[in-house]
Amino acid sequence: MVHRPGALSGIGNTPVVKLSSFPGDGAADVWVKLEAANPTGSYKDRMALAMIEGAEARGELSPGQTVVEYTGGSTGTSLAFVCAIKGYPLRIVSSNAFAEEKLKSMIAFGADLEIIRSDTGIHPRLIPQMQERAAEIVEETGGFPTDQFNNLDTLDGYLGIGVELVTQLDGEIHGAVAYVGVGGAYTGLTRPIHDRWPDVVRTVVEPAESAVISGQPPGTHRIEGGGVGFVPQLITPDSHDRVEAVSTDEAFATARAVARTEGVWTGPSGGASIAAAVRLARDLGPGHQVVTVQPDSGLKYLSGDLYAESNT
Ligand SMILES: Cc1ncc(COP(=O)(O)O)c(C=O)c1O
Structure with missing residues (x-):
């Protein structure tokens, strides 16, 4: 195992929790990887570290630059x-x-x-x-440009999500679900699980208002972090088995509901992923396991209206 200095060692090895009641009777187990446990509260810590370490390893970034x-x-x-x-x-x-x-x-x-x-x-x-x-x-x-939109090292960082899940759960994972922006986090989640269990149902999630992966026209939505209006390069026909379109309203409602019923606190994209994971879990039924991810904490969205109303 690589030893990293100080708080860098806090990146990754995040917990995964099983939703206890939200999926309802007759559904597969739904597990949520809590990426808010990373030091800055987001799975972006994994990709930022990978961009810096990748540049260091190739000698593109020198000390103090x-x-x-x-x-x-x-x-x-x-x-x-x-x-x-x-x-x-x-x-x-x-x-x-x-x-x-x-x-x-x-x-x-x-x-x-x-x-x-x-x-x-x-x-x-x-x-x-x-x-x-x-x-x-x-x-x-x-200076050295990390150029996140075009940096292939980001994927190395995100692969830890799937690698960890393969060992964290007991037994086979039957479904893997994530909301897609550039697709790095989705790929990092699904690829190691698919390598281990090729029958896993890999499910990409996109906004219903801008369901371009489903072949619909781009549109305006409020599920931050994805729904970029075009099909990202990482999302090829081989990269997924199923596409779920989730509306902004359903993503928000799901985020609020899982906060209140399960104590799993996430932003809109986590709400979209969990909504889609529950759909898949209901299709697969009991005796199966579905995994998805909480990209970051609801804490990052307090200034918006996601958690502004007390009774919705
Ligand atoms: C909150 C949130 N959710 C989901 C994503 C999507 O991740 P990716 O771009 O790797 O598909 C991002 C990325 O910006 C994000 O910030």
């Missing part, structure tokens, strides 16, 4: 955490269009944050503007 990234906040927080421990200065380009909690979290870990102002939210030019500014900083500083 500045790391540069554009981010909406979760990846940036994980990267700031890893860079703080390893002693790399971090320059982040982000925007006030993203949650205040996420921007402050990056500063908490010592990142140097530059904001591209947007008064109209996340508009189509925003991410390209952030990417362009990050490229300028790389030029100016001789």
Whole structure:
């Protein structure tokens, strides 16, 4: 086992819990991997560490060199955490269009944050503007760009999710379900399980309002972290056996319900994954096991309306 310094050793080896009543009678067991147990509260810690360690291993990143990234906040927080421990200065380009909690979290870990102002939210030019500014900083500083959207090391980090699940559960896993953005976390969850049990039903989850993997047109939804409006490269016909489309309303309702009935506290994408996992569990029936993932904690969504109402 690789020994990592300080809090880096807190990444991975997250717990998995079985939902006790939410799936209902006549359903398979549903297990949820609690990725909020990672040090910054998100499975992005795994991919941030993999991006830095990959660059170190290839000699692309030297001690003390500045790391540069554009981010909406979760990846940036994980990267700031890893860079703080390893002693790399971090320059982040982000925007006030993203949650205040996420921007402050990056500063908490010592990142140097530059904001591209947007008064109209996340508009189509925003991410390209952030990417362009990050490229300028790389030029100016001789920094190392982690370039999360195009970095293949991210997959190495996420594979730990599936590898751990193969040994954490007793017996065969019959279903593996996850919400998809770039698809890295989904692939990290499903691939090791499929290698071990080829009959596992791998299920990708997408927003019903933007069900492009199901062949529908892209649209607007509020399930953060995915539903990017195109089929990501990692999602090929061989990568999955089933697609589940979950609406924003169902994802939110599921997140609220599992918080209140099971104490499993997640954001919208975790709600979508759990809703789809329960559908699969009902189809497979008792005597089977389905796994899914809580990407991060509900704590990251308190400023929005997911948990704002007291009685829905
Ligand atoms: C909260 C949340 N859920 C799900 C995802 C999807 O992960 P991936 O992009 O690896 O498919 C992300 C990634 O940004 C996320 O932040």
